[in-house]
Amino acid sequence: MKVMKTLNYIIFLLLLFCVPAAAEAASSLQAKIDAAPNGSKIEIEEGKYEEKIVISKPLFLVGTGKVTLYSCDGGPVITISGKTVRLKNIEVEHCGNEKEDAAIYVTGSNHTLEELEIKTNRFGIRLNQADGVTIRNSKIVGSNTGNGIDLWQSNRSHIEKLMISNMTDGIYLEQSNRNSLKRNNIQHSRYGIHLMFSNGNVLEKNVSRDNTTGAMVMGSKQNVVSNNKFLFNHNNVNAQGLLIYTASYNEIKGNDIISNRVGVYAERSENNRIESNKIMNNFIGIQFKKANKNEATQNTFIGNVNDAHAIESPHNQINENYWDASSKVDMNGDGKSEISFAADPYFQTLTNDVPEYQLFFHAPGLIVIQNLLKSPVDQLLTDTAPLMDMTSEMEKEVSSNSSFWIMSACMIASSFILYLLGRRRG
Amino acid sequence: MKKKLFSFYVIAVIAMIIAACGNNKVQPVSINESTDTCETCNMAVADNQYATQILLKNGKSLIFDDIGCMYEWINTHKDEEIEAKFVRDYNNKKWILSDDATYVYNQSINTPMAYNIISFQEKASAEKFVAKNEGSKLLTASDLADHSWKQNHDMLKKHGEEGHSNSEGTEKDGHSHSEQDHNSSH
Numbered sequence: 001m002k003v004m005k006t007l008n009y010i011i012f013l014l015l016l017f018c019v020p021a022a023a024e025a026a027s028s029l030q031a032k033i034d035a036a037p038n039g040s041k042i043e044i045e046e047g048k049y050e051e052k053i054v055i056s057k058p059l060f061l062v063g064t065g066k067v068t069l070y071s072c073d074g075g076p077v078i079t080i081s082g083k084t085v086r087l088k089n090i091e092v093e094h095c096g097n098e099k100e101d102a103a104i105y106v107t108g109s110n111h112t113l114e115e116l117e118i119k120t121n122r123f124g125i126r127l128n129q130a131d132g133v134t135i136r137n138s139k140i141v142g143s144n145t146g147n148g149i150d151l152w153q154s155n156r157s158h159i160e161k162l163m164i165s166n167m168t169d170g171i172y173l174e175q176s177n178r179n180s181l182k183r184n185n186i187q188h189s190r191y192g193i194h195l196m197f198s199n200g201n202v203l204e205k206n207v208s209r210d211n212t213t214g215a216m217v218m219g220s221k222q223n224v225v226s227n228n229k230f231l232f233n234h235n236n237v238n239a240q241g242l243l244i245y246t247a248s249y250n251e252i253k254g255n256d257i258i259s260n261r262v263g264v265y266a267e268r269s270e271n272n273r274i275e276s277n278k279i280m281n282n283f284i285g286i287q288f289k290k291a292n293k294n295e296a297t298q299n300t301f302i303g304n305v306n307d308a309h310a311i312e313s314p315h316n317q318i319n320e321n322y323w324d325a326s327s328k329v330d331m332n333g334d335g336k337s338e339i340s341f342a343a344d345p346y347f348q349t350l351t352n353d354v355p356e357y358q359l360f361f362h363a364p365g366l367i368v369i370q371n372l373l374k375s376p377v378d379q380l381l382t383d384t385a386p387l388m389d390m391t392s393e394m395e396k397e398v399s400s401n402s403s404f405w406i407m408s409a410c411m412i413a414s415s416f417i418l419y420l421l422g423r424r425r426g
Numbered sequence: 427m428k429k430k431l432f433s434f435y436v437i438a439v440i441a442m443i444i445a446a447c448g449n450n451k452v453q454p455v456s457i458n459e460s461t462d463t464c465e466t467c468n469m470a471v472a473d474n475q476y477a478t479q480i481l482l483k484n485g486k487s488l489i490f491d492d493i494g495c496m497y498e499w500i501n502t503h504k505d506e507e508i509e510a511k512f513v514r515d516y517n518n519k520k521w522i523l524s525d526d527a528t529y530v531y532n533q534s535i536n537t538p539m540a541y542n543i544i545s546f547q548e549k550a551s552a553e554k555f556v557a558k559n560e561g562s563k564l565l566t567a568s569d570l571a572d573h574s575w576k577q578n579h580d581m582l583k584k585h586g587e588e589g590h591s592n593s594e595g596t597e598k599d600g601h602s603h604s605e606q607d608h609n610s611s612h
Contacts, residue, residue: 175579190470197540197579212470219579238463238470245468267468 076105122146127154288313308343310381466495483507494541513545528552529565
C-alpha cells in the first residue's frame with residue numbers, strides 16, 4: 001500500500017514537471033522569437049515543430065538542416081508583419097481546413113522569404129497590403145483549394161523562381177501594382193498567373209503548363225507579359241494559353257504559346273500590343289471577341305488547327321504576322337503577301353449560340369455555307385500584309401526543335417528498312 | 427360502384443398533382459466548377475454564394491460568377507427573352523428568384539468581380555448583415571435596376587491617386603478579404 005502511495009507520488013511529480021517542460025519545448029520557437037533583439041538571427045535546429053509562429057519585428061530565421069513547421073489548427077503557420085523579416089530554408093506544412101487560410105500570411109514591408117517548401121491545404125503565401133516583399137527559390141504544393149501566392153493590394157514585390165503546383169491560381173494579384181513575377185514554374189492549377197485590376201506588373205520568363213489557363217489578365221493595365229511559355233493548357237473545355245479580358249495597354253511580347261486549346265483569347269480589350277509571339281500547335285491560334293484597337297504584329301502562327309477566330313473585332317491593327325495556313329503571293333518582293341488574311345467569324349458566331357454545332361467543325365458542308373454567306377470584309381479581323389516567311393529568328397527556333405529531327409530520322413530509317421526488306425523478298 | 431367512383435377521384439387528384447408538379451416553375455441548374463465559366467467575364471464559376479444564373483426562354487442557362495456580371499449581360503442583351511433569374515442566399519447558398527431576394531451593397535464585401543453586392547432570401551437576415559457590417563446599404567430587387575454597377579477597383583484607384591496609400595488608409599482595409607485581415611491589418 002505504501003509502495004503504491006509513493007509510486008503515485010512519483011507519477012504526480014513526474015506529471016507536474018515533465019508536462020509543462022514538454023509544453024515549453026513546443027512553444028520555444030515563439031519564445032525565442034519574442035526574446036530575440038531586433039535585427040538578430042535565429043538559427044532553428046533540425047527537427048519537426050508543431051507550432052504557429054508570429055514575427056512582428058526585423059528578424060532573420062534560418063533553418064539548419066531540415067526544419068519543418070506545421071500546424072493543423074486554423075490560422076497561418078507563420079504570420080509576418082512589420083519590416084524586413086527574413087525566412088530561409090524552412091519547410092511549412094499547413095493542414096488546417098479553414099477557408100481563406102494560408103500557410104504564411106504577410107503584411108508590412110521589405111520582407112524576404114527564400115528557400116521555403118510549403119505544403120498547404122488552402123493558400124500558400126498571402127500578401128495583404130504588403131510592400132516590397134521578395135519571395136524566391138521556393139516550392140509550393142497545394143490541394144487545388146487556394147492560391148499559391150495571393151497578393152491583395154500589395155505592390156513592388158519580387159516573386160522569382162518558384163515551383164508551384166496543384167493550386168487554384170498559381171500566382172494571383174488583385175489591385176496590386178508594379179510587382180515582378182519572373183522565372184516561376186506553375187503546373188496543374190486552375191490559372192497559372194491571374195491578374196485582376198492590377199497595373200504595371202512584369203511577367204517574364206515564367207512557364208505555365210497543364211493548367212486550365214496559362215495566364216489571365218483581367219481589368220488590368222500596362223502590364224508586360226514577355227518571354228513566357230504557356231504550354232499544354234488544353235485539358236479543360238475552357239482552356240487557353242493567355243486570356244485578356246477588359247484589359248488595356250498591355251504588352252504581350254516574345255512568348256511561346258504552344259499546344260493550348262486556344263492560344264491567345266482577347267475579349268473587350270483595347271490598345272494591347274501582341275508582338276513576336278510564337279503561337280504554335282493550338283486548336284485555335286488567336287481568338288478575338290469584341291476586342292478592338294489592338295495591335296498584333298510579327299507573330300508566327302504554325303500548326304494551329306485554326307489560326308484565327310474573331311467576332312465583332314474588325315478595328316485592330318494586324319499586320320506582318322506569319323500564318324502558315326494562309327495563301328500567299330508576293331508580287332513586289334518585299335517579303336509581305338499581297339493577299340490579306342482574314343478570320344471569318346461565321347463558325348464562332350454559330351457555335352456561340354448553339355455549342356453543339358462544334359461537331360461540324362471543318363465539315364465540308366459548313367465550309368461551303370461559310371463561303372456562300374461570306375461576312376462583309378469590313379467586319380473581319382484581317383492581317384493586311386501577312387509575312388511570306390517566318391522571321392529568321394523564329395525559323396531557327398522551329399527548325400532546331402530536336403524532337404522534329406529525331407522524328408524525321410526515325411521515319412527515314414524505317415522507310416529505309418522497309419525498302420531493304422522489300423528488296424530482299426523480291 | 428361508389429368505391430369505383432372514389433378510386434376514380436383519387437386517381438384524378440393524383441394525376442392533377444402530378445400534372446401540377448410537371449408544370450412546376452423553372453428550376454435553376456447546379457454549378458459544375460470544372461466546366462462552367464461566367465458568360466460575361468469568362469472566369470471559372472465557383473459553386474459559392476456569389477454565383478448567379480439566368481434561364482432563357484429557349485431553355486439555355488447562363489451562369490455568372492458575380493451578380494454584377496449578370497446585370498452587365500442583361501444590359502447588353504436587351505432583346506434576349508429571360509425566363510428566370512436566380513441568385514443565392516449569402517448564408518446557405520440556396521437558389522432564389524432574383525426578384526424575391528434582398529440585397530446588400532458594401533464596398534468591403536469582396537465578390538469575384540468586385541461588384542460588392544450579395545443577396546439574401548430573407549429580408550431579416552439581410553438587415554442583420556447590415557447592422558453587423560458598417561458601410562452596408564440595403565437594396566431591393568428593383569433598386570438593382572438603377573444601381574451603377576461600378577467595380578470597386580475604380581474607387582480605390584481614386585484613393586490611391588489622391589493620397590498614395592499602399593499599406594494603409596484605404597477605406598477598404600481588408601474587412602472581408604479574410605478573417606485574418608481583421609486581426610492583423612488593423
